Amino acid sequence: MAKDWKKEVRQSGPLREVELESGVNGWSSPPGRLFTVRGENYLSKKQKVAAGEWLMSPLGMDWLRSGSRLDNVLARSDNRVMAALRRAQDSGKAPLKTFVLAVNLQVPGRSEHHSAVFYYAVDEGLVPGSLLYRFVNGDDAFRNSRFKLVNRIVRGPWIVRATVGNHAACLLGKALTCRYLKGQNYLEIDVDVGSSALANAVVHLALGYVNSVSVDMAFIVEAQAEEELPEKLIGAVRIQQIEMSSALYVENVGADHNCGGDNCGRTMGVNNGEWRKRGRCLRSHGSRVEDEAEAASAAAANL
Template structure:
């Protein structure tokens, strides 16, 4: 459920219209230490797609699971339609600022997670700890944003919040008995920014951490924050 068109007056949430992005792929990596800007790595899916001539915008979302061992759960989203950034729509206006703007603070204040966890088997405490309350994660833990060749990567540093780290460690201990649905949206704070629309989502079903692939980052380029790029204010609209 997302904020409806009249949410500011009636506080009513409604079912979202069709999500704006579709999930294209998911990676699970195991790392010797936490790493950011994985999309810049020469062997990453984004770089491989670019070499193959794919130019669509990609939102890369990494959940940095604290260790040791350290894990990177990485989702790759692309727009579901060419008009996803239509400036006559509330979503389009917000999306332009989030994905192509020069303010990491804006991204941190607007990207919102709507989680829902259900336990197939295992300790009920895990479900209670995971919860299902929407959250602006950028106000609760550290996020890193990086721009590249028509993509934005958002890295969620779970270890930056002791509460989030403890909950995540609890969940990883029961990973094979958990089904976790996560949906992201861009929060609308004014009448002109509503209704909200689901950005994209992923279901984690009985995750096997032993299946994580090792990732060698020795040849990866140094990360560059999104807000530090000289062209951060110039949207690239290649499809």
């Protein structure tokens, strides 16, 4: 019953779903076997194994830009994913237990901020007592100690492969500032790339080659006890040679952008699950952000 609303979400948004091996300027769903995770004997033998399938179904991604950092996108009334889910539930076409998880990678810039938001869903709710259930309902200290990213460079220039690394695993909650925003039927994880000068520099370097880079990313709740093994993927995504210009401009709720007239472009209606699209009518958002962006850009140039 939930197929229709998921299909609607997957087929909409600023970046569309594309073929796994040949698609460009879009996203796709890599199989779990492409990633290695902690196996049943990891604590005693340090063995890793190919991951199985994801715990949550992929719903796609949004590639967004704004004049300031975009927080808590799932709570926005114009968020296309939650709007589609609400319509489906109201019409009896989606289970009421459906749970959505979003990872919002926030990248600061000199005049614009970008967000890559990845969406996942499970129809029948989370399994009580499972590691994912404990993660969603735990405190921030527990979440920070467990939230892990594994990346795999599929294609790209040598400088990106050398800088970003391949099959690299990182506890995001330890390396970066993560904000966990929980609603009745969702959890959003806002990952502030700008909270680390090194991460900011690496990401900005990669963005310089973004239209020639394809990268697989998997999100995991790290297993740290024998009964939690083997690890399971929350979800995975392949970002395929996207264009910076594909990012959709989103007006930040409550922000004063002083945007008016013909420069503001057109507004895409909330009713069809789209975001508001605006022109480049932006202002500076403070010297601290500008200084950090300049430092990150300089660091990236020296790598």
